[in-house]
Amino acid sequence: MAITRRQALALAAATVSTAALSTAVARAATQTAPRTDASPVGDVVGKVTVGYQGWFACAGDGAPINGWWHWSPDMSKAPAPGANSAKSWPDVRDYTATYRTGMPNLNGGSPAALFSSWDQQTVDTHFRWMRENAIDTAALQRFxxxxxxGPTRDAMAQKVRSAAEANGRKFYIMYDVTNWTAMASQIKDDWTSKMSAHTQSSAYARQNGRPVVCVWGFGFSDDARPFGAAECLDVVNWFKEQGCYVIGGVPTHWRTGTEDSRPGFTDVYHAFHMLSPWMVGRIGTAADSDNFYQNVNQPDLADCAAHGIDYQPCVLPGDLQDRQRAHGDFMWRQFYNMVRLGAQGIYISMFDEFNEANQIAKTAETAADVPAGSGIYALDEDGTSCSADYYLRLTGDGGRMLKGEIALTSQRPTPVRV
Structure with missing residues (x-):
């Protein structure tokens, strides 16, 4: 399609070189006209995708990063009182290898031990949980x-591939551009030289016949992602030229270009095949979800439909440490709202985000299962006893409602224990 004067002005306003601007304009001019209908069911449309960090390591696990990666603020030291990065505590009973920390024993007397994502058995266990709970697809975060x-992340991609293949799940690469100074050139190099090879796997997600890739972070109005609109548009169009179905992990207020979104990024957002606006920290109650459904999600979907873009909103279990979960009612209200909205897919933030307490992976059930004196809440923090796998089961039921396998209902069908 021909580039409009509005697009050209937006590109010209971006702080990029003349060469970058010319490249972006040329590529925008070669793009085909936008679709006017939603995509058919594939590996992301009509499916539930979970964000998968895979970024935990422990001293002694053999990972190249060689430390307590994401478990401790100082990787060279084991998590300890006052120096622990886990906002929620995992249930580790399904892992064959765990690693003793410097935290006090659990209230129930057991050692305070953590898992490592580096262990293939850990990743296999996570993907088995996805299979057992009918969770379709994992978006592997790649910073x-x-x-x-780098070497640890490269190997994690292979571990995820193996686990997805073994468990009949799908996965795709989700680039997070946070603090990635040379992103504009290096993301292309990384895809070409390393990550594109994984698209040969039977487990690699495809949509509309194309391998899926996501770029998370374009347009956010913060210093960690300062990229201009033209260089972002260049990256999106480059991935499209490689034959990819490209998802944008975009700001909550992408459509209006306000609050967490930079102005002047409309053409970047509209270049994606699918949009997945960020929601962590934006809502914390069922009433918040209803408000967003009415005032944000509905107009977002309408804008996407008008531009032939698929819509994949976030659903959150809630920050357990901030006591948002309401024993699953908060998460179910979001499922209900997004299914009745008619969203093309759902993105769960996140599978294993123990750092932000937004994980659905198996979590400490009771106070007996968290380190003594830590102040960390377990799943029964509001007085309702929940099994460690409760949010996995809840996610599975939300996916079934999305697919029409169970009726649309505002009443949570998932029992807190089985």
Whole structure:
């Protein structure tokens, strides 16, 4: 389609070189006209996708990163009182290998031990949980792989591939551009030289016949993602030229270009095949979800439909440490709202985000299962006893409602214990 004057002005306003601007304009001019209908069911449309960090390591696990990656603020030291990065505590009974920390024993007397994502059995266990709970697809988070984390992240991609293949699940690469200074060139290099090889796997997610890739972070109005509109548009169109179905992990207020979104990014957002606006920290109650359904999600979906873009809103279990979960009622209200909205897919934030207490992976059930004196809440924090796998089961039921396998209902069908 021909680039409009509005697009050209938006590109010209971006702080990029003339060469980058010319490239972006040329590529925008070669894009085909937007679709006017939603995509058919594939590996992301009509499916539930979970964000998968896979970024935990422990001293002694053999990972190249060689430390307590994401478990401790100082990787060289085991988590300890006052120096622990886990906002929620995992249930570790299904792991064959765990690693003793410097935290006090659990209130029930057991050692305070954690899992490592580096262990293949850990990843296999996570994907088995996905299979057992009918969770379709995992988006493997990939931050800047050109620094010290690179070798560990490269190997994690292979571990995820193996686990997805073994468990009949799908996965795709989700680039997070946070603090990635040389992103504009390095993301292309990384895809071409490393990550695109994984698209040969039978487990690699495809949509509309194309391998799926997501870029998370374009347009956010913060210093960690300062990229201009033209260089972002260039990256999106480059991935499209590689034959990919490209998802944008975008700001909550992408449509209006306000609050967490930079102005002037409309053409970038509309270049994606699918949009998945961020929601962590935006809502914390069922009433908040209803408000967003009415005032944000409905107009978001309408804008996407008008531009032939698929819509994949976030659903959150809630921050357990901030006591948002309401024994699953908060999460179910979001499922109900997004299914009745007619969203093309749902993205769960996140599978294993123990750092932000937004995980659905198996979690400490009671106070007996968290380190003594830590102040960490377990799943029964509001007085309702929930099994460790409760949010996995809840996610599975939300997916069944999305697919029409159970009727649309505002009443949570998932028992807190089985």
């Amino acid at each position: 800047n792989p050109f620094g010290s984390e």
